[in-house]
Amino acid sequence: MTYRTLLAILDTPKDARQVTDFSLALAKQYDAHVIGAHAESVAMIPMVAPMEIPDPATVQALQDAAHRESETVEKLFRDIAAREGASHAWRSFVTASGLNSASLIDSARSADLVVAAQGEAGLLNDNRAELESFLFESGRPVLLIPHILKQPKPIRRVLIAWNGSREAARATFDALPFLKAADTVEIFSVDPPETPSQTPGMAGAEIAATLARHGIKVTVTSQEHSGLTPAAAIENRLSDSSIDLLVMGAFGTKRWWEMLFGGVTRTLLDSMTALTLLSR
Known part of the structure; x- marks a missing residue:
């Protein structure tokens, strides 16, 4: 692809x-x-x-x-x-x-x-x-x-905001050309829930294994009980890791809920610091 x-x-x-x-x-x-x-x-x-x-x-x-x-x-x-x-x-x-x-x-x-x-x-x-x-x-x-980026530069470091949703999966696979060309790709989860098939500590492990089969150098990070909102945790990670591209699903909840109460997508769009690939 x-x-x-x-x-x-x-x-x-x-x-x-x-x-x-x-x-x-x-x-x-x-x-x-x-x-x-x-x-x-x-x-x-x-x-x-x-x-x-x-x-x-x-x-x-x-x-x-x-x-x-x-x-x-x-x-x-x-x-x-x-x-x-x-x-x-x-x-x-x-x-x-x-x-x-x-x-x-x-x-x-x-x-x-x-x-x-x-x-x-x-x-x-x-x-x-x-x-x-x-x-x-x-x-x-x-x-x-983002308006702060005036000149193109190589996309070396990619962060995937992973919550296991349909939107996140769609964005991840839509971004495959970027992921394959990157030096590092990090799967980042914030306060992942426990599910019948996955513990919070294993969040992102399966999608990471899939990406690795594409020859992508990928790491998995999970942040739990930090007291930060998902948007704030992602923003901090973007800054701390000097991320070139954020990959994330858009509008994970109903649109009217997002319009009334905001959400991770909307918050991050207001304060973009890196190229951001969104899929819905």
């Missing part, structure tokens, strides 16, 4: 260069084709009193600005991809639904890996809701780039 088709989500000119640079670095590593994708937003129709009728001049100005941004993003992507000699294509969609455009989701479902940016202000805005929904609907792994 490898990554042969990458879909780079290019939202704004500010994050487009970052996502393009990282996507092309991966394309070079895996001999992959990169599709640059941009959703050009349809302007909301402003209403003017007293009759609440659309203001055509304002609508046109908003659409012109959105189209200029699309042209800027496209030129940036094409110029960098051509300079690097990468196999690439461009797709732009005019839509009122942003990342949740049906056409964009269809494109994602035909890619091996989706690459997107966390955003300069984290994901505490409308874009986060779009990204969460996109991740849920696309069915493909998403590699998120």
Whole structure:
């Protein structure tokens, strides 16, 4: 297994260069084709009193600005991809639904890996809701780039946040190309429960054995009774071990529960320090 088709989500000119640079670095590593994708937003129709009728001049100005941004993003992507000699294509969609455009989701479902940016202000805005929904609907792994990482670098150390869930298993196997190329891979569990088939001390042992059969150098670590939340324990591990890539399942509980009460996925997305591969 490898990554042969990458879909780079290019939202704004500010994050487009970052996502393009990282996507092309991966394309070079895996001999992959990169599709640059941009959703050009349809302007909301402003209403003017007293009759609440659309203001055509304002609508046109908003659409012109959105189209200029699309042209800027496209030129940036094409110029960098051509300079690097990468196999690439461009797709732009005019839509009122942003990342949740049906056409964009269809494109994602035909890619091996989706690459997107966390955003300069984290994901505490409308874009986060779009990204969460996109991740849920696309069915493909998403590699998120934290805003603090400006230049691509080799992925040498990988941490898998393992809780034995379907989502964690999906993310682990979606990340196999990264795991095989890494120098070290750590399976990390926080307060694992005792199950009929596994004691807390054995958490992650079986998936580690499976990965070892792929030729992956893997270690298993379990942290119990630390008093930390899973998110805090993972954040500490990322820092202490200088992790390049975090692999984890997304939204392990029902989405409405996550929206009301947060969760490990949401907490880690707010304070990303490493590349993060999410699968659902």
